[in-house]
Each structure stands twice: as structure tokens, then as C-alpha cells.
Amino acid sequence: MADALTALNESTTVMPSPRRAPPHERIIEVARELFCRDGIHATGIDRILTEAGASKMTLYGRFGSKEALVREVLAREGAEWRETFFALITAAGPDPADCLQATIPALRSWFEGARFYGCAFMNAAAEHAKGSSGGEPWLREMTAQHHAAIIAFLETQAQAAGYAEPRMMARQVLLVLDGAIAAMMVSGDVGVLDVAARNLRAVLRAG
Amino acid sequence: MADALTALNESTTVMPSPRRAPPHERIIEVARELFCRDGIHATGIDRILTEAGASKMTLYGRFGSKEALVREVLAREGAEWRETFFALITAAGPDPADCLQATIPALRSWFEGARFYGCAFMNAAAEHAKGSSGGEPWLREMTAQHHAAIIAFLETQAQAAGYAEPRMMARQVLLVLDGAIAAMMVSGDVGVLDVAARNLRAVLRAG
DNA sequence: AGACTAAGACTGACCGGTCTGTTTCGGCCA
DNA sequence: TGGCCGAAACAGACCGGTCAGTCTTAGTCT
Numbered sequence: 001m002a003d004a005l006t007a008l009n010e011s012t013t014v015m016p017s018p019r020r021a022p023p024h025e026r027i028i029e030v031a032r033e034l035f036c037r038d039g040i041h042a043t044g045i046d047r048i049l050t051e052a053g054a055s056k057m058t059l060y061g062r063f064g065s066k067e068a069l070v071r072e073v074l075a076r077e078g079a080e081w082r083e084t085f086f087a088l089i090t091a092a093g094p095d096p097a098d099c100l101q102a103t104i105p106a107l108r109s110w111f112e113g114a115r116f117y118g119c120a121f122m123n124a125a126a127e128h129a130k131g132s133s134g135g136e137p138w139l140r141e142m143t144a145q146h147h148a149a150i151i152a153f154l155e156t157q158a159q160a161a162g163y164a165e166p167r168m169m170a171r172q173v174l175l176v177l178d179g180a181i182a183a184m185m186v187s188g189d190v191g192v193l194d195v196a197a198r199n200l201r202a203v204l205r206a207g
Numbered sequence: 208m209a210d211a212l213t214a215l216n217e218s219t220t221v222m223p224s225p226r227r228a229p230p231h232e233r234i235i236e237v238a239r240e241l242f243c244r245d246g247i248h249a250t251g252i253d254r255i256l257t258e259a260g261a262s263k264m265t266l267y268g269r270f271g272s273k274e275a276l277v278r279e280v281l282a283r284e285g286a287e288w289r290e291t292f293f294a295l296i297t298a299a300g301p302d303p304a305d306c307l308q309a310t311i312p313a314l315r316s317w318f319e320g321a322r323f324y325g326c327a328f329m330n331a332a333a334e335h336a337k338g339s340s341g342g343e344p345w346l347r348e349m350t351a352q353h354h355a356a357i358i359a360f361l362e363t364q365a366q367a368a369g370y371a372e373p374r375m376m377a378r379q380v381l382l383v384l385d386g387a388i389a390a391m392m393v394s395g396d397v398g399v400l401d402v403a404a405r406n407l408r409a410v411l412r413a414g
Numbered sequence: 415a416g417a418c419t420a421a422g423a424c425t426g427a428c429c430g431g432t433c434t435g436t437t438t439c440g441g442c443c444a
Numbered sequence: 445t446g447g448c449c450g451a452a453a454c455a456g457a458c459c460g461g462t463c464a465g466t467c468t469t470a471g472t473c474t
Contacts, residue, residue, distance in 0.1 A: 176382075178390050186350055206408070263455090
């Protein structure tokens with residue numbers, strides 16, 4: 001009986017790896033996928049827990065609330081995005097000018113990935129209240145930090161490339177990327193990157 | 208008794224203007240404000256109807272569903288946005304080159320308006336499912352039409368301004384604007400327009 | 415034995431949508 | 445001018461379902 005139950009569990013439970021990730025880890029990963037793909041409001045707690053094979057006790061014991069889980073997910077999403085993005089760009093070569101140009105292929109590899117659901121921060125901002133209260137303050141703050149980290153990275157590249165106003169150049173480059181991301185999210189057409197590449201070249205030359 | 212009740216009704220009923228707009232009109236206007244400000248998912252039918260002073264029968268008799276109301280609201284929002292945007296730009300002067308430059312002040316007057324909640328189409332796209340199914344097809348289509356109308360307008364301006372590739376120039380200009388809109392929505396800082404203005408100048412010169 | 419976890423019943427609120435009445439109001443006829 | 449009628453709109457009860465969040469129970473590990 002016990003053996004049968006164990007066998008049943010092993011057959012039904014998803015267990016490709018010898019050891020499953022801890023529950024809160026599974027919750028975060030599933031929540032990340034669902035929040036990004038279907039939206040935060042549209043994703044219920046129960047769905048996350050079912051797909052993660054976790055219980056409400058675990059969720060509320062570890063995170064305390066859905067909003068806290070959202071914060072955790074956004075923090076991880078932002079950190080991983082920056083990690084891969086920066087890595088792709090620095091790998092473009094030793095010449096900083098090449099690195100700034102490499103932002104476009106970096107976006108391309110993101111856009112063409114299996115799971116492109118747009119910028120998580122843009123999506124979160126879009127589906128939260130935007131009234132005079134300014135929406136959730138923590139979201140504003142997290143977004144600002146994400147933004148600042150990218151600007152800082154681009155600024156070092158611009159400075160190394162010899163631009164007179166590296167900070168302004170970084171902001172200009174990021175604005176080009178923001179446009180491409182927004183357009184891609186709305187249209188789903190990777191062709192916007194060709195237009196973005198032209199804009200980027202114009203901006204880099206004029207700087 | 209009957210008089211007291213009548214007096215009560217007259218005092219409680221909101222009737223400041225001699226003639227109110229028809230119910231479906233009030234519903235659309237209230238829904239537009241709430242959908243744009245708080246998001247579509249976050250705005251319930253009951254709230255719209257309460258603020259509009261309308262009943263569910265009216266809503267479902269006129270529109271049929273919440274989704275149909277969303278479509279109606281997005282169509283109106285897009286049409287009015289284009290109307291005011293195009294008017295601001297054509298009013299910039301007889302020189303088409305000035306008109307293309309005037310897109311930035313046009314955005315500024317939008318951003319600084321009392322009710323800026325970001326681009327309604329970006330917001331709608333962000334809070335709808337983005338899975339492999341591609342989200343709601345009608346939303347994709349409406350967005351594409353809105354996009355195409357703006358591109359067509361900018362293309363005539365670019366052509367009149369003598370650019371060799373007016374269509375590409377229109378797409379480039381719109382991408383600059385998209386970036387500014389997305390950045391403004393996320394950060395709430397009107398300063399992005401200064402960066403966008405630089406980008407636009409670079410793009411127009413390089414064209 | 416004790417900590418952790420899954421499972422899930424449960425609460426109160428809200429969701430979109432349907433349905434039944436009641437009120438209001440403008441046109442019409444005498 | 446006054447009474448009447450029918451369409452439109454209002455009000456709100458009601459439905460099944462889902463929401464976020466709490467709590468109890470039972471099982472599974474070390």
C-alpha cells in the first residue's frame with residue numbers, strides 16, 4: 001500500500017530532476033511566467049499554487065501577500081533581465097562603440113525568445129492605477145531603480161566610447177530601446193528593430 | 208406623503224444640467240476615464256454604472272458585453288487622440304519640417320494634461336494575455352489600425368518635407384514618440400521629452 | 415517528536431451577466 | 445389642456461464563479 005502510494009506519487013508528480021526546487025522557488029518561477037504572460041490581475045493565487053504544486057500556507061508563510069510576491073517576481077525578473085542584457089552587450093567586443101550598437105541584437109535575441117511578453121515593468125505600470133495618487137509607490141521605486149541601473153551601465157559604455165555627454169547619450173540610447181520594446185509589445189513585429197537600428201545609428205552619430 | 212417622496216427624489220437625483228447626455232454616452236465616457244486610469248480588469252461593471260448613473264439593462268442592451276464596451280471605448284479614445292494630435296501638428300506651421308518637429312510639443316501638451324494615463328492601446332495590450340495565442344485578435348487589429356493611421360499621417364508630412372524615404376522616416380519618428388510615451392508612462396517624468404527631442408533631431412537630420 | 419508541507423474547506427467580497435419590477439418621459443389623441 | 449400609452453431607463457435582487465486570504469487537518473520528512 002505504502003509502496004503503491006509512493007509509486008503513484010512518483011508517477012504523477014513532475015520529477016524530472018532528482019530533487020525538486022524548494023516550494024517558494026517553484027512559486028516564484030510559476031508566478032513569474034504567469035504574471036508576465038497573462039498579467040498580474042488576471043492571474044489568481046490558486047492558479048499559481050496549482051501549477052507550482054504548492055499550498056496557500058506555503059505562499060502566505062513565505063511571502064505574506066500576493067503583492068509581496070509580485071514585488072519578489074519583479075525584482076528577480078529585472079535582475080535577470082539586466083544580467084543577460086549586460087552580458088550580451090559586453091560580449092559584443094572590446095570597442096565600446098560596438099557595445100552600444102550591440103543593444104539592438106541584444107533586444108533581438110530577447111524578442112525572438114520563446115517567452116517574450118514585453119517589459120515586466122511596463123506591463124505592471126500599465127495595469128496598475130495611474131491616478132493622481134501616482135499608482136503604487138513601491139512599483140514606481142522599483143522601476144526607477146531598474147531604469148537607473150541600465151542608464152548607469154550604458155553611461156559607462158558611452159563614456160568609454162568617448163562621447164562628450166555620456167549620461168545624456170545613455171538616456172538617448174535607452175529611449176530608443178524603450179520605443180522598440182513598447183512597439184514590439186504592441187505589434188509583435190520584430191521588424192521594429194530595423195527601424196530602431198536606424199534611430200540608434202542616427203543618435204550615436206549625432207552625439 | 209407623495210409630496211415628501213417627490214421632494215426627496217428631486218433632492219437626491221443628480222440633475223444639475225437641464226438635459227443629460229444619453230445613457231450610453233455617459234457610460235462610454237465614464238468607462239473611458241476608469242479603464243484608462245485604473246485599468247480594464249480593475250474596473251468593474253458596477254462601478255462604471257454607478258458613476259454613470261445608468262443601469263445594467265442599459266449597458267447590456269446597448270453594448271452586449273464588457274468586452275464590446277472596451278472596444279467602443281478604445282475606438283473613441285484612439286480617434287480623439289489622433290484628432291487632437293494631428294491638429295496640434297498641422298497647426299505648427301506651413302513648413303512640413305516644422306510639423307515633424309512639432310510632434311514633441313504635441314506630446315508635451317498631452318503629457319501635461321490633467322488626465323494622462325499613458326497610451327490606451329499600450330495599456331490594453333499590457334494587461335491582456337500575451338501568450339502564443341497572441342492575445343485578443345480584435346485588440347491587435349485595432350492597435351494596428353491606430354498605428355497605421357498615425358504612420359500614414361507622418362508619412363505625408365515626411366514626403367512634403369522632401370525626405371527620400373518618407374515611409375521609413377515616419378516609422379522612425381513614431382518609434383521616437385513610442386519611446387517617449389512608454390518612458391513617460393513608466394516614470395511620470397516629463398523630462399523624457401527633452402531626450403526625445405534630441406533623438407528626433409538626430410533622426411530627422413540623418414534622414 | 416517536531417518542523418514543514420500539501421490539501422482544501424471556508425469567509426466575505428467582488429466579478430460579469432441575467433432577470434424582474436418600477437419609474438420616467440415624450441408623443442399622441444381627444 | 446389633460447389623460448394616456450409605450451419605449452426607454454432606472455433600481456436592484458440574483459446567479460455561478462473567482463478573488464485574496466485564513467485556518468484546520470493530515471501526511472511526510474528528518
